Amino acid sequence: MSQAAEIDPAAQLDAAYDGLRLAGLTKSFAAFTAVDDLDLDVPRGSFFALLGPSGCGKTTTLRMVAGLDSPTSGTITLAGQDITRSKPYQRPVNTVFQSYALFPHLDIFENVAFGLRRRKQRDVETQVADMLDLVELGSQARKRPAQLSGGQQQRVALARALINKPEVLLLDEPLGALDLKLRRSMQIELKRIQTEVGLTFIHVTHDQEEAMTMADTVAVMNKGLIEQMGAPAELYENPRSTFVANFLGQSNLIAGTITSRASDVVTVDMHGITVSVPTGRTHTDGDAGWVGIRPEKVLIGEPGEELDAPGNTIPGGVVTDVSFVGVSTQYLVRMPWGQELQVFQQNTGRVRMFRVGESVELSWRPEYAFVLDQSQDASAGAQQVGVDG
Amino acid sequence: MTDLQDPQPGARARPVAQGGAPRPPRPTPTPTPARAPRGDLVGWLKDHLVLILGLLVLAYTFVPIAVVVLMSFNQPLSEQSKIYQFQGFTLDNWLNPCEDPSMCEALGRSIEIGLLATLVATVLGTLAAFAMVRHEFVGRSTSNLLIFLPMAAPEIVLGSSLLAMFVASGLAGQLGFWTILVAHIMFCLSFVVVTVRARLAGMDDNLEQAAMDLYATPAQTFWRITFPLVFPGILGAALLSFSLSFDDFIITNLNSGNTTTFPMYVYGVSRRTVPMQINVIGTVMIVVSIAIVVAGELNNRRRRVSL
Amino acid sequence: MAETTRRKGRVGYLLILPGGLWLLLFFAFPFYSLVATSLYDPSGSDFRGYEMSYAFGNYVDVIRDYWQPMLRSLLYGATATFFCLVLGYVLAYAIAFKSGRWKVLLLVLVIAPFFTSFLIRTLSWKLLLADDGFVVDTLQFVHILGADDRLLATPFAVVAGLTYNFLPFMVLPLFASLDKIDYRLIEASGDLYANPVRAFFKVTWPLSLPGVVSGTLLTFIPAVGDFINAEILGNTNTRMIGNVIQSLFTDANDYPAAGALSVILMLMILAMVIVYVRRAGTEELL
Numbered sequence A: 001m002s003q004a005a006e007i008d009p010a011a012q013l014d015a016a017y018d019g020l021r022l023a024g025l026t027k028s029f030a031a032f033t034a035v036d037d038l039d040l041d042v043p044r045g046s047f048f049a050l051l052g053p054s055g056c057g058k059t060t061t062l063r064m065v066a067g068l069d070s071p072t073s074g075t076i077t078l079a080g081q082d083i084t085r086s087k088p089y090q091r092p093v094n095t096v097f098q099s100y101a102l103f104p105h106l107d108i109f110e111n112v113a114f115g116l117r118r119r120k121q122r123d124v125e126t127q128v129a130d131m132l133d134l135v136e137l138g139s140q141a142r143k144r145p146a147q148l149s150g151g152q153q154q155r156v157a158l159a160r161a162l163i164n165k166p167e168v169l170l171l172d173e174p175l176g177a178l179d180l181k182l183r184r185s186m187q188i189e190l191k192r193i194q195t196e197v198g199l200t201f202i203h204v205t206h207d208q209e210e211a212m213t214m215a216d217t218v219a220v221m222n223k224g225l226i227e228q229m230g231a232p233a234e235l236y237e238n239p240r241s242t243f244v245a246n247f248l249g250q251s252n253l254i255a256g257t258i259t260s261r262a263s264d265v266v267t268v269d270m271h272g273i274t275v276s277v278p279t280g281r282t283h284t285d286g287d288a289g290w291v292g293i294r295p296e297k298v299l300i301g302e303p304g305e306e307l308d309a310p311g312n313t314i315p316g317g318v319v320t321d322v323s324f325v326g327v328s329t330q331y332l333v334r335m336p337w338g339q340e341l342q343v344f345q346q347n348t349g350r351v352r353m354f355r356v357g358e359s360v361e362l363s364w365r366p367e368y369a370f371v372l373d374q375s376q377d378a379s380a381g382a383q384q385v386g387v388d389g
Numbered sequence B: 001m002t003d004l005q006d007p008q009p010g011a012r013a014r015p016v017a018q019g020g021a022p023r024p025p026r027p028t029p030t031p032t033p034a035r036a037p038r039g040d041l042v043g044w045l046k047d048h049l050v051l052i053l054g055l056l057v058l059a060y061t062f063v064p065i066a067v068v069v070l071m072s073f074n075q076p077l078s079e080q081s082k083i084y085q086f087q088g089f090t091l092d093n094w095l096n097p098c099e100d101p102s103m104c105e106a107l108g109r110s111i112e113i114g115l116l117a118t119l120v121a122t123v124l125g126t127l128a129a130f131a132m133v134r135h136e137f138v139g140r141s142t143s144n145l146l147i148f149l150p151m152a153a154p155e156i157v158l159g160s161s162l163l164a165m166f167v168a169s170g171l172a173g174q175l176g177f178w179t180i181l182v183a184h185i186m187f188c189l190s191f192v193v194v195t196v197r198a199r200l201a202g203m204d205d206n207l208e209q210a211a212m213d214l215y216a217t218p219a220q221t222f223w224r225i226t227f228p229l230v231f232p233g234i235l236g237a238a239l240l241s242f243s244l245s246f247d248d249f250i251i252t253n254l255n256s257g258n259t260t261t262f263p264m265y266v267y268g269v270s271r272r273t274v275p276m277q278i279n280v281i282g283t284v285m286i287v288v289s290i291a292i293v294v295a296g297e298l299n300n301r302r303r304r305v306s307l
Numbered sequence C: 001m002a003e004t005t006r007r008k009g010r011v012g013y014l015l016i017l018p019g020g021l022w023l024l025l026f027f028a029f030p031f032y033s034l035v036a037t038s039l040y041d042p043s044g045s046d047f048r049g050y051e052m053s054y055a056f057g058n059y060v061d062v063i064r065d066y067w068q069p070m071l072r073s074l075l076y077g078a079t080a081t082f083f084c085l086v087l088g089y090v091l092a093y094a095i096a097f098k099s100g101r102w103k104v105l106l107l108v109l110v111i112a113p114f115f116t117s118f119l120i121r122t123l124s125w126k127l128l129l130a131d132d133g134f135v136v137d138t139l140q141f142v143h144i145l146g147a148d149d150r151l152l153a154t155p156f157a158v159v160a161g162l163t164y165n166f167l168p169f170m171v172l173p174l175f176a177s178l179d180k181i182d183y184r185l186i187e188a189s190g191d192l193y194a195n196p197v198r199a200f201f202k203v204t205w206p207l208s209l210p211g212v213v214s215g216t217l218l219t220f221i222p223a224v225g226d227f228i229n230a231e232i233l234g235n236t237n238t239r240m241i242g243n244v245i246q247s248l249f250t251d252a253n254d255y256p257a258a259g260a261l262s263v264i265l266m267l268m269i270l271a272m273v274i275v276y277v278r279r280a281g282t283e284e285l286l
Helices: A004-007 A009-013 A058-066 A106-120 A124-134 A151-160 A180-197 A208-214 A232-237 A240-248 B039-071 B101-134 B138-152 B155-168 B176-200 B206-213 B218-245 B251-254 B260-271 B277-305 C010-037 C059-100 C100-115 C116-127 C135-143 C157-178 C185-190 C196-207 C209-225 C230-234 C241-250 C255-280
Strands: A019-028 A033-042 A045-053 A073-078 A093-096 A168-172 A200-205 A217-222 A223-229 A252-261 A265-270 A273-278 A288-293 A299-301 A313-323 A328-334 A340-346 A361-362 A369-375
Touching: A009 A328, A019 A058, A033 A058, A033 A223, A045 A208, A045 C059, A058 A168, A058 A200, A093 A151, A093 B206, A106 A124, A106 A151, A124 A151, A151 A180, A180 A200, A200 A208, A200 A252, A200 A369, A208 A232, A217 A232, A217 A240, A223 A232, A223 A240, A223 C010, A232 C209, A240 A252, A240 A288, A240 A369, A252 A340, A252 A369, A265 A288, A273 A313, A288 A328, B039 B277, B039 C059, B039 C100, B039 C116, B039 C157, B101 B138, B101 B176, B101 B218, B101 B260, B101 B277, B101 C010, B138 B176, B138 C010, B138 C255, B155 B176, B155 C010, B155 C209, B155 C241, B155 C255, B176 B218, B176 B251, B206 B218, B251 B260, B251 C241, B260 B277, B260 C059, B260 C116, B277 C100, C059 C100, C059 C157, C059 C209, C059 C241, C059 C255, C100 C157, C116 C157, C116 C230, C157 C209, C157 C230, C185 C196, C196 C209, C209 C241, C209 C255, C230 C241, C241 C255
Parallel strands: A045 A200, A045 A217, A093 A168, A168 A200
Antiparallel strands: A019 A033, A019 A073, A217 A223, A252 A265, A252 A288, A265 A273, A288 A369, A299 A361, A313 A328, A313 A361, A328 A340
16 A cells, blocks of 8 residues: 555665664454554654544554564664564553553552663662653652552653653553543643654554654554555645544545546546546545535535635535534535535634535535546545544 | 322322323312322332332342351350350440450451461462463363363362362371362462453454563563453452352361361351351451452542542 | 463473373372272172172162162251352352452451351351350240240251251352442343342342352252261251261261262262253353
């Protein structure tokens, strides 16, 4: 798939690459393949998110990096060292577990000191004290994990891993057990700590908002493969597959036929209406495609109204549903070919609201649209949208 | 609905307007702090009925214990007297617990067998529990059955099976300390496996992975994480084993030959004149076991509250 | 993804081997021996030795001779189990839902009496139920018992003793399953069903069923096989199957008959356990 293209071929040969590199990593269980021939580079010092629905193989990937599962084939290299077969306790990698996995019989101090003591480090006392201060738990050192709140336990788990200054810190859905408000503040906290300590963080999550908020690079995983990888804004604005288009936010996908390809623009016939899309946003070689447009990029107006969208105008819509959600109004508009499109309109106060049954015209700027391969399922990844926790 | 029939205002245990009828205005507007005692008592009894019944059942379980404690201060029964009842207060039984040396000999033997059986059963049972929870091997389900069945079989069946085997293998003349020990280890073993297995299965296995992730070798992981967390289960299993072994009569009796354990001694004297010293032992047993449980609970609390 | 992966390899065998071998040698093999003994020629004896003659007639003989104690055992065991269930349920319910912060203390108190020797406890009951004892005198005074009636050496005494001695085997599993129930469910059911009795049978009882099943089994099995209560508190008319097996082994030295009775007892209990567990729909217990 497309992930092969993400790897810089020059870097692949470079033994001095100081980040984490997964090459051809595969993990098969008896009945299925959890991770399928995965290639991935995580640069040193980055905050990297592996995003995908449950069962997509992201946790298995993480466990292989931690050494808790061993790959069926492929290699894992960290700072030029092959660690594929080394034991978990031999790798400079630490994990923040989803359930935190704090040792219930040890107090907070001893939990945090655990890794240092195993490696017979000096000044355990000062290091632990400093680390507890960093996560603002200095006063809780002698309590047991069960006496702390969920958010505090989460910070202990983080401190316990961070104190070892690992090459890579793995976070397995670390905020999943927290309530929404706490999760927000922990997201900011995690980002602050990552910037402060400058370690490589790999964060596994199924929450697209969390991934986009925190990570500088997001890899979207599906069925053991990486669908697309890049900066959050790039993934959102220019998805390359229907899965990414639907899993990150929402998309309108309209069937169309490509009628001409120029060097900078592609024209698509969409149920008799011609629209244009930049060539760089067209991700199919065939003639049939899905024209994609995000609901907030679609403008809505009365028939014949002049809209700020030169190029693509789609007439003949009828409003079938109106939801007022405060910052915006969300419309469902039935098109002449029967499909209902989603339109989000900002409530700037300068536009009027439409009512159910009104005839409208839609339009969007060509540079916001994208074209995907029509062999892909138009609803892939869609059901997971908005699913949280 | 007793409160509705009560014409006295303020007699209601709860001032809730039940039914549709509006309450008649009170003749005196001042609040009545003192509720009528009858309605209050009925309401209280209703609320606490289950608790009261439960405590009555609990009290019932202590009746024979009270008798044991009382009889430990009883004067000895005369040789002729077949009637087992309170004769008069004395401390003699407590001052001379071993008046009948054969009783203390039997007691010592029971403790010895109990300790040995506990040691062996706890070690073997703990190992087996680890195998059952952590390891895959051919014969798992057979092992499971082999562990379950001794607990489902009545003691008389276990005892007679062992006796049948000992006799069939020509060991009928060798019955005694060692055959009792073998039998006790056998029936304690299943209980140890079940107890430790429950503790082990309830353990989050992320904990061991977390330890490994934090640079603990497999040996360090076992001794610093697994063992301390399973230990309460092992300790509980050991205490259970000891009390099962110490108290066993049915299996022991069939496989003991001429050896006498404490329960067998009690059974023997129950047909003759009962020396009151057995009640001293009975009282000590309950005091010691309550002390162990209370100490364990206090220890738990101390750990939970601070440090 | 915290799926427990069981490790393969030699270690598992090494760990299970000592315990498994012990149970094989001293539980499974003896049971085989017992079955063999039950088929020996009944004319053999301790001195002359026994001969294997596949004497299935032994089974017919013991059923003919001892069907009464057999039936009596089942009856006493079932009655005692029923009383244990009633008393144990009240106690377990009170501890689980009504004891507040005294829960642990009450649990300790439930187990505590049973740390005294089984035989000493039973002897206490013998004293309590004795002919001139307080209980009998009181019952005679209020004319529940006639002047010549007695408690000791009656089926009542045996069942009472069984009930008492096996009560904790009922209370603990009942408590374990009641304690897991969210009390708010029971309160909510109070809203749905006006009648608290109906609410109990619609909500609490079904949720506590696993505890009821394991509790009744844990009580019934040892109660049926017990002979100490019948021996100390009963008389010759209250002999249970355990008394018969015991005396056939130790007094009469009739090993084949004793073996046959033991096998029958074991099979009866296994059959009942299987049927009972199937019908109660809690097979995961086994």
